[in-house]
Amino acid sequence: MNAEHRTPVALIVDDDAMMRLLIRQTLERAGFACHEAGNGREALGLVGSYSPDIILLDVVMPELDGYGTCEQLRLLPDTSHVPVIMLTGLDDNDSIDRAYQAGATDFISKPINWGVLGYRVRYVMRASHALRDVAKHQSSLETAQRIARVGGWEWGIQHNEHYWSTETYRILGLDPAQARPNVDAFLACVHEDERESTREAIMDLVKAGEFPARIIRVHRPDGGLRYVQVQAVATLDGSGTVTRLSGTIQDVTELQEAEQRIRYLAYYDGTTGLPNRQSFIEGLGKALGVAKRHHRQLGILALDLDQFKRVNDTLGHGVGNEVLIAAAQRLVATLRECDVIALPEQRLEGSEGVARLDGDEFSVLISDLNHYHDAAKVAHRLLDELRKPFKAGGQEVFLTASIGLALYPLDGDDTDSLMRNAGAAMHFAKEQGRDNYQFYSRAMNATALEKLSMESQLRKALERDEFLLHYQPKINASTRRIVGVEALIRWQHPELGMVPPSQFIPLAEETGLIVPIGEWVLRSACEQNFSWQRSGLPQMHVAVNISSPHFRQGLTGSIGEALRTSGLDPALLEVELTESMLMQNVETTLATLHEIKDMGVRLAIDDFGTGYSSLSYLKRFPLDALKIDRSFVKDLPRDPEDAAITKAIIAMAHSLRLQVVAEGVETQEQLAFLQQHGCDVLQGYLFSRPVTAEQFCALLHKDLALETVRA
């Protein structure tokens, strides 16, 4: 290809035979093969057959002179890039100008210095070849870029100069004649979702000179979305400042699409579109990593459709597949409703955590499980949903499933053991007669069932009016007369009997049932007190314990409602709040407390001393009373620490002008100690345990009689 590897060919065009002879002689000595033409026309006829590497052309010739010949040579494909040296008169500047205008590469003036002619000609030819090679490299580079879909770009930071190769424009779908190459023009092409992160990456690149190759989506003006891979290298100056960036941009759309397709084939089940076993195992692995770091629980459900083979056998595989697809969709929809999959990054891609492992075998991952009974709830819901008939092949198909549950960390801490144990639990569920779920840890089955049934019964308890209130009197420490009463909730279960609050209040708080239950307590206590007042009993306040969820969710409204419907004087209602409740969000708390106070209702702080209390906040809260926690009262007066704390609380409360109430008073010694140190009100078994409304009424009458006697 390179002309320098063979004998270069010169074409000598001159009408003067002597000149031709001398030039020929000179060039042959310089290693050229020479051909001669006596005039321009002859030369134009010869170039095709001789393919000269250089042409020496006399200017003054009859017929077609040197200028005309040169212009025509430039128009021929064979000679358009062949260097042409024109032989001009030394005294003739005009002819030199005209020679260049006609397309001459160089000129040699006459008389010719024969000693250097060979060198001149060779030099002109080499320079011309070098230029042609550069052009050829440039064009072959562009061709290579076009074939590889790689564009090149450069950015001179200091002067903000940009260069984009033709292919760069093509990849971005921009017209080089219209678009200005710069960062903003590039970012304008980038997909909105990635524009900011790309801008930041570019800024990092300018600052730090580092730019990991990244794949970016770009919009082309024709509406097409392409994936481009951008790579960059930075040139630094002596001080480490980035002065120049150069890089490539490559259209990798096909590659990306192929990867996605391969990924889909490798990770998804073709029938249902759910992730497959491989995908589930990888997703579970990732979720386990997250759960281990954040000390969270995971639930793995192995779900197998019961006797699915029968569907295939009786209705055919076509209908079987239809049912599988419908079942998969139902699983996905149910899990979405269950809202058990917490974080999107823990979710199996596009699946709500459900995968098809094989045939009629599915698996569900519940990441970020709060309680194991949440997993039971999910299993319960899935079984319920699958029991509903499927329509396939023009008829109704009935399905049930068996589910096994394994929990991380309880039942295993790697994917293998968790999946194996969930599978074992699923087989146990089959043995139990199908259409049920089983935990891998047997103990959980009983408690989960208990909890589930407890929850549904708790829901029904309100409707069935199974709650009732018991009342415990509050006694004036000095007069020993009843000055108030605390209302305490009880659940009269038709089968279990009286369920203590410790067994159902936590469940009520978990399920949110605590708020309607709290409303019921408020209303019932107010109604009861109003009814006592109506029957002529002495005025006293009824105290109601408020739960934390209720305090944060419309407590003021509930109190107003209870007072309105009952007709009770607000001054005869006291609400008891715990320290921890009040300290959660002090500003909101303060606002709520003032709203309640403004209604005329008494405020008491319950279980005082067990939580974290800030005296400065206590001072700001509009409280009426403070109840010392029973744990301090229990060992009075023998435990010196409790005695000191109790004395301190009483003194402090009095300095804040708060009434002090002691709970859990059971002995005469406790009574004596509390009386001695100025406690105002007492409550406890020493006086009365919590009793029914009727019993309390009787107590009041006795108390009244006592007063009459004393009087």
Next chain:
Amino acid sequence: MGTGDRQAKLDNSALEMIRSISDGSDDLLQQVIALFIESTPPLLQDIEAGLSNNEMDRLRVAAHTLKSSAANLGATDLCEMARRLEAAARAGSLSAELPSYAAVQDEFEAACRALEAGLNRATQ
């Protein structure tokens, strides 16, 4: 025409240059001189016709060629005559101070005698 035996003054460096192209031999020089003697008379005819008929292009082309071949052989006077004729023809105005055809013819013959004499001397 002319004096018949006058030899023109030659620039020997031009001749040496031609000898150097052919490694010091006179072969090339002989060929060049033969070409000069053979190809110049038609040019002289063109010059004569150009001058007498005011054919400027004909005169210019012939004078130009004569100018360069005379220069190649160091015939400086002949070269100078041809240069003046070429310039006048390009300018399109022939004046009385221009060398006449007869003078050019005479100078050509003097140059030929000098070249032949030089060649004979060199080959002896």
